[in-house]
Amino acid sequence: MKNIDFILNNLGEENFESVSPPIFQTSNFRFSDFKSFQNALADEEKALIYSRGNNPTLNVLAEKLAALEGGGKVLLFSSGMGAISTAILSAVKAGDHAICMEGAYSWTHTIFTQILPNYGVDAKMVEASHILDCISPKTRLVVVESPLTKTFELIDLKAISDAAHAVGAVVLIDNSYSTALLQQPFDFGIDMVVYSATKYIGGHSDVVGGVLICSNEKYSKIFKKEYLAFGSVMSPFNAWLFLRGLRTMPIRLKHIAETTHRVLDFLRNHPAVESLLYPGNSSKEQAALFEKQMKGISGLFSVQFHNKSAEAMEAFVNSLAFFQMAVSWGGHESLVLPYALWDEQKHSGMARFSIGLEEPETLIADLEKALTCFIA
Numbered sequence: 001m002k003n004i005d006f007i008l009n010n011l012g013e014e015n016f017e018s019v020s021p022p023i024f025q026t027s028n029f030r031f032s033d034f035k036s037f038q039n040a041l042a043d044e045e046k047a048l049i050y051s052r053g054n055n056p057t058l059n060v061l062a063e064k065l066a067a068l069e070g071g072g073k074v075l076l077f078s079s080g081m082g083a084i085s086t087a088i089l090s091a092v093k094a095g096d097h098a099i100c101m102e103g104a105y106s107w108t109h110t111i112f113t114q115i116l117p118n119y120g121v122d123a124k125m126v127e128a129s130h131i132l133d134c135i136s137p138k139t140r141l142v143v144v145e146s147p148l149t150k151t152f153e154l155i156d157l158k159a160i161s162d163a164a165h166a167v168g169a170v171v172l173i174d175n176s177y178s179t180a181l182l183q184q185p186f187d188f189g190i191d192m193v194v195y196s197a198t199k200y201i202g203g204h205s206d207v208v209g210g211v212l213i214c215s216n217e218k219y220s221k222i223f224k225k226e227y228l229a230f231g232s233v234m235s236p237f238n239a240w241l242f243l244r245g246l247r248t249m250p251i252r253l254k255h256i257a258e259t260t261h262r263v264l265d266f267l268r269n270h271p272a273v274e275s276l277l278y279p280g281n282s283s284k285e286q287a288a289l290f291e292k293q294m295k296g297i298s299g300l301f302s303v304q305f306h307n308k309s310a311e312a313m314e315a316f317v318n319s320l321a322f323f324q325m326a327v328s329w330g331g332h333e334s335l336v337l338p339y340a341l342w343d344e345q346k347h348s349g350m351a352r353f354s355i356g357l358e359e360p361e362t363l364i365a366d367l368e369k370a371l372t373c374f375i376a
């Protein structure tokens with residue numbers, strides 16, 4: 001990785017030395033003569049022709065994200081799911097076998113269980129511990145999320161990459177929890193990296209977007225086919241918001257990790273808490289994978305409480321004053337998500353927390369007060 005401050009601050013020479021980049025809010029780009037238009041069309045991947053393909057504001061963001069990732073080329077999407085669906089559909093066709101790690105993001109799960117089967121793809125959700133056994137010569141794609149964003153289980157990225165490559169399959173990782181700052185999947189042989197930029201890259205809960213990073217060769221293929229054809233491209237204004245978010249991502253994640261450790265330490269010793277779910281915490285094997293693959297934790301974790309009553313959970317979340325109740329995560333505001341919203345039986349007494357930028361004392365005091373709901 002190049003010097004991080006250089007990556008985040010350098011805007012190149014073409015932008016009038018502005019400290020913040022201009023937003024090229026344009027749909028198309030004009031040509032002064034026939035020949036230059038013809039040359040651009042012959043080089044569609046690089047040329048500025050139409051903003052569903054290339055746009056200078058998006059290109060600034062794409063270059064920074066590739067530099068942070070330590071290589072590859074970046075495609076930018078209107079949502080994380082735009083990136084994930086485009087990457088998946090670029091990698092499989094009818095008759096292929098595809099595997100997705102059980103517990104992956106719910107809409108990725110939907111692609112595997114409700115969409116790919118309609119197009120003749122043998123798509124299977126597989127528990128992390130069985131993925132290696134399920135990779136066969138017909139496998140073309142393995143999708144992993146490590147850590148998962150509910151149970152925070154990690155998977156051995158190098159082992160999965162090696163097994164997939166041995167049969168000619170590619171591996172896609174959803175790296176949203178970690179960002180490039182905490183986990184560099186290319187180091188472990190992963191082929192395609194996707195992000196819900198909505199989370200830590202944006203960081204302010206004000207914009208939805210997605211990122212796909214892959215080799216130059218894959219980029220060329222996907223750009224000319226799925227990217228331009230599906231067209232779920234990021235807008236110039238949203239690219240500008242992500243550039244703005246990116247500048248503070250290192251300092252935000254540092255603060256968030258510090259606060260998260262403080263909050264976890266508080267919860268670990270609290271009598272209402274049965275267990276804490278965060279990367280590396282569940283076993284020796286998981287701790288070893290955490291050491292090998294990640295540089296630290298971010299701000300998302302789950303808590304299993306002893307008290308499994310739905311009423312206690314309802315009282316707990318209702319009495320939190322600073323943890324807001326909402327989907328998504330990775331913003332400036334701390335959030336709580338009780339899983340009983342979806343299934344009161346299966347996930348009783350379990351909630352996910354996203355730590356934001358508040359002072360740790362504020363959050364701990366808020367929890368301390370609300371946790372009495374589980375004990376009374």
Ligand SMILES: *Cc1c(COP(=O)(O)O)cnc(C)c1O
Nearest residue numbers: 079080081105149176196198209
């Ligand atoms: C939010 C999320 C997504 C989807 O991203 P969008 O930007 O909402 O489309 C994908 N994966 C994970 C792990 C997420 O948390």
